[in-house]
Amino acid sequence: MKHVEGGICAVRGVRANGIKQGKNGLALMVSDAKKLVTTGVFTRNKVIAAPLIITRENLKKKELKAIIANSGCANAFTGEKGIQDAKWMAGLLSTKLQCSPEEIGVASTGVIGRYLDRAWLSGHIDEVYDSLSGSKDASNACARAIMTTDTTMKEVAVELDNGVRIAGIAKGSGMIEPNMGTMLAFLFTDAALSRKALDASLKKAVDKSFNMVVVDGDTSTNDMALLTATVYRECYERTFLEGLDHVCISLSKMIARDGEGATRLIEARVSGAKTVKDARAAAKAIVRSPLVKTAIYGKDPNWGRVVAAAGYSGAEVDQDRISLKFSGNDKEAVLVDSGKIIEGKLDELKSLMESREIVIEVDIGLGENGATAWGCDLTYDYVKINAMYTT
C-alpha cells in the first residue's frame, strides 16, 4: 500500500468540485463509470437529518451516481420542509446529470433547526458543476467546501499492491462522537466488489475508525459515510478491507487532531479486555473524559483520571490488574504495573506531555481483546468556538 496524490479524484471515474463562501459551501462529487456499487452508513441519533433520510432511501433503490453536499446548514430537525429541501438539492444535481434524483446522495452540515438557503445553492450550482474535474485541485476544492469549524482539509488516497485505489475526504471538528458514520465522509474506490462485500467492508472499517473518534461526545444528527466503487479492478475483499481501514483510520485521526480548539491528538489503546465491547467502551471513555482532556491540555500528570474513566466506562475492570503507560515524543512513562503504582514517574510524564501526540496504553489484564480510540484535548478554544457558534 502506498499513498498517492489526487484525493478522491485519484480514483478512476471520479470528478469533483466545490466552493466555500463564508459559512456557506457547496460540494459536488460525480462518478462517471459504467457500473457503480455504492453503500453508506448513517448516524444512530434518533433525530436524523433530512438529507440522510433521503440518501438512505435512495440507496435502497439505486446506486448513487453523484453526491451533492452543503455546509452552513445541517437541514436537521426541519420536518417536512427539510425533506422537500433535501429532495430539491438532489433535483438540482440530477437535472444537470439528466438522471433520476434517486441516483443522488445528499449531505448537509452546519446549524441544526434552520432551513436550507435554496437561493445561495441555486445561485452557485452552475459555477461548481461547470468546473467539475478529475484534478487534484478539484478534490481539494470539494474537501474545503464541506468544512465548518474544521481548520484543516481532510483527504487521503492510497494505492494497494494490486493497483486498486481507495480515497476519501471527510469533515468534522465538533459534535463528534460518531455512531455509524462521521460528520461527513465520502469514500471512493475503483475496486470491483459486490454491494454485499462493499456494505460489510464499510461497516467493519467505520467501526474501527470513525466510530472510535470522540471530540466532545456529542453524536451529530448528520453523521454519514458514503462509499462509491467505480468497479474497474478486481480485488479480494480482505485486501480491500485493509486499504479501507487505513483510509478511514487516517481520516479519523485527522478529525481528532482537528477537534475544535485542539492542540493535541490523544490515542487510547486498550488491551487485555474480556470482550471487544469492553475494550471499545474503555478506550472511548478515556478519550471522551473532559478531565483526561483538560489534564493533557495543561500537561498535568494527573493519570488517575485515566484509571477512573476506565472504571466507569462499563467495561469489566479489576483495579488490581490494570497497567498504565503514557508515551509521546519517543519517550514513555510506565505509571502502573498490574495495579501497583510505580512512584517517581510524574516528572517523566509531565515532560512527555509536551508531545503533540499522546498515546495512552491501558492493559486491563483480564483477557485478550483490544481497541483503539482517538480524541483530542479540551482547551479554552473549544469553549470559545462553541459559545459563539451561531452568532
Next chain:
Amino acid sequence: MKHVEGGICAVRGVRANGIKQGKNGLALMVSDAKKLVTTGVFTRNKVIAAPLIITRENLKKKELKAIIANSGCANAFTGEKGIQDAKWMAGLLSTKLQCSPEEIGVASTGVIGRYLDRAWLSGHIDEVYDSLSGSKDASNACARAIMTTDTTMKEVAVELDNGVRIAGIAKGSGMIEPNMGTMLAFLFTDAALSRKALDASLKKAVDKSFNMVVVDGDTSTNDMALLTATVYRECYERTFLEGLDHVCISLSKMIARDGEGATRLIEARVSGAKTVKDARAAAKAIVRSPLVKTAIYGKDPNWGRVVAAAGYSGAEVDQDRISLKFSGNDKEAVLVDSGKIIEGKLDELKSLMESREIVIEVDIGLGENGATAWGCDLTYDYVKINAMYTT
C-alpha cells in the same frame, strides 16, 4: 416543611467539626444518640476507592457512630496500602470514641493515585476532635473541610411538619456524574425508621437528586452518600421521603451551580417520555452535552443542540413530536411545538439566556414519564481549573 439553621447539627444527637489547610482538610461527624440506624450508597465506578470499600464493609456489620473524612487525597487506586490507610483513618477516630473501628465511616476526596498523608491527619485529629460541637459553626467548619475545587459550602437543613429534621452537607464540583452517590454527601435525621426504610428512602432520593447531576460526565471513584438516623422521632416513611428528596435535590442543585468554572445552573425537565429510564437518559444527555453547555455559557441561541442531545441519549424519540421551551429570568421562549419550529424566537431566547438559571423543557410527546436533571455551563474556567489541578 421549613428550612432551619444549623446544618447537620440541626439534627438532635449530631456533633461535627472540621479544619481546612491549603489542599488538606479533615472533617469529623459524631452521632451521640443511644440508637442509630445508618445506610449508604456508593459509586458504581469499578475503580472504587479504599475508604468506600471499608465503609461499605462496616455498614454490613455495624451502625456507623461517626464519620471521618479528608480532602486533598482521594485514597483511590492505592491498592492494599490504601485499604490499610483507610482502616488507619477509622482507627484514628475510634480510639478517641472508644468504639470499634467498624463503627466508623471513612470518606476521602482529592487526587487519585496518591497515598494518604497520615502525618498531616494525625497532626490535626486532636484539634478537630476536641472542638466537636452541635453548633451551626461546627457544621459549617465540617462542610468547609471537605471542599476541594468547590467555591461554596453546601449545607441544608429542614424541619418537616411533624417536627422531624433532615439535614445534609455535600461537596462536589468536578468529576461529577454521580452514579449512586455524589462526590460526598453526609445526611442526618432524627427520624425513627428501620434500616430497611432508611435504605429504600436513600436509594429513591439519590436517584432523583445526586444521580441526576452532571458537571462533566466523569463518574468519580469516591462518590458516597451516607445517611444517619438518630431515631428520636416517629415518622411515616412517605413523609420522610418527601423531606429527604428536598434535602438531596437542594444539595444536588448546589453542586451543579458550583460546577467547576460554572456561571449558570441548567435544569433540564423532560416530560412525555415512554419510560422513566428514557426521561432520565434524555435529561442527563442535555445537561451533559458540551455543546449545550458552551452555548449556554456564550448565550448562543443554538437550541438545535438540545434536540440533538435528546436524539442520541438512547431515549425513544420521534422528531415530529418533540416540543421545546427555554425559560429564565421570568421569561420564556417556545422554540418547537410538536416538531414544528416556531420561527422568530432567537432574540427572545438570547435575552433570557442572561439568566443565572436556565430551565430547558423538552416534551418528547410519546408517553407520560418525566425526569429532571441539573448541570452547569462549560466555561474557560472549567478548562483552567482542570488543566492545572495537581500541579
